[in-house]
Amino acid sequence: MKLNFKFVYGHPEESPRFHKAFDAVLNTVDLAGAANVWLAGHSLGASIAMLAGRKLAKCELYLETYLFNPPFNSVPIETLIKNQTLKRVVRIWASLMKTGIAIIMKRASEDLEEDAFIMLSEWKPNMFVNPKDPICSEYIGYFQHRVMMDEIRMGDVERIAARDSIISLSSRAIGRKSEPLHLLPTANLTVNDSLTESVKKAHKIDQWWQEPFEGSTQLYRFEKDYPHY
Numbered sequence: 001m002k003l004n005f006k007f008v009y010g011h012p013e014e015s016p017r018f019h020k021a022f023d024a025v026l027n028t029v030d031l032a033g034a035a036n037v038w039l040a041g042h043s044l045g046a047s048i049a050m051l052a053g054r055k056l057a058k059c060e061l062y063l064e065t066y067l068f069n070p071p072f073n074s075v076p077i078e079t080l081i082k083n084q085t086l087k088r089v090v091r092i093w094a095s096l097m098k099t100g101i102a103i104i105m106k107r108a109s110e111d112l113e114e115d116a117f118i119m120l121s122e123w124k125p126n127m128f129v130n131p132k133d134p135i136c137s138e139y140i141g142y143f144q145h146r147v148m149m150d151e152i153r154m155g156d157v158e159r160i161a162a163r164d165s166i167i168s169l170s171s172r173a174i175g176r177k178s179e180p181l182h183l184l185p186t187a188n189l190t191v192n193d194s195l196t197e198s199v200k201k202a203h204k205i206d207q208w209w210q211e212p213f214e215g216s217t218q219l220y221r222f223e224k225d226y227p228h229y
Contacts, residue, residue: 018048025052029061039065039125042205043135046070050125051181057123058116065125068205072138073182074165079134091145092154095161102160117163121185121222130192133202143189143220162222185222191215 002015013019029037034056041049046067053065081087129136142162149158165180193214196202 013051018051021048022052022055025056025063029056029063034061034063037063039063040068041066041070042068043071043203047181050184053123053125054116054120054181057120060122062123065123066128067125068128068208069130069133069136069203070127070139071135071182072142073180074138076134076138078131078137078141087141088148091141092149095145095149095154095158098161098164099157102164117183117185117222123184124186124188124219124221125184126188126190127184128190128192128208130196130202130207132196132199134199135203139187139189140191142183143187143218146220146222159222186220188217188219190217 025037025039039049039053041047047070049065050067050070053063056063077087077090081090127139129139131137131140146158146162149155162185163180163183165183192202192207193216194207194210194212196207201207
């Protein structure tokens with residue numbers, strides 16, 4: 001539970017469990033080479049794997065990664081709001097708010113070259129989410145919203161907003177460095193569209209090999225100037 005709270009508040013790197021996991025990854029990469037190492041995890045384990053992959057990607061080591069039901073550190077709008085129009089309005093409002101705060105904090109678009117979000121663009125983790133799982137379903141809306149913002153000619157706004165969360169912006173406002181570890185520029189997103197009876201089953205890992213399986217996969221890629229989805 002302590003580790004869960006660290007991820008919620010954006011400081012999982014402070015966890016001894018993560019340090020042990022990351023040391024194990026580094027040792028394996030040193031022995032076998034990055035091209036021969038895969039990262040994988042489910043739920044909280046997916047968060048640890050994601051953080052390890054992010055840290056290595058900043059060193060231009062792009063490990064093949066599989067993240068099952070990774071937690072999205074935000075209100076699960078995708079699950080809570082059923083009305084599509086209201087959902088779109090809420091997301092646009094949130095993007096405008098985050099962009100405004102980021103600009104006020106002098107993190108406007110001209111500083112993007114130095115941003116960790118841009119450094120991660122070449123890493124393409126494979127993510128597996130269920131729309132009925134409130135823990136991970138928001139990834140669906142997060143990536144689809146980026147496409148929609150380009151379609152309505154608000155892509156420049158979203159290219160700033162997509163890099164931050166309200167929690168990370170709030171932490172920096174009080175002088176504490178915080179990186180939104182759940183936000184990714186690029187991902188192969190697989191959505192499980194099979195019928196699921198309960199939220200509990202929607203979060204279990206065994207759903208990903210049960211038959212029959214219905215789903216779809218799409219690559220979402222962040223570009224600083226031009227969208228490529």
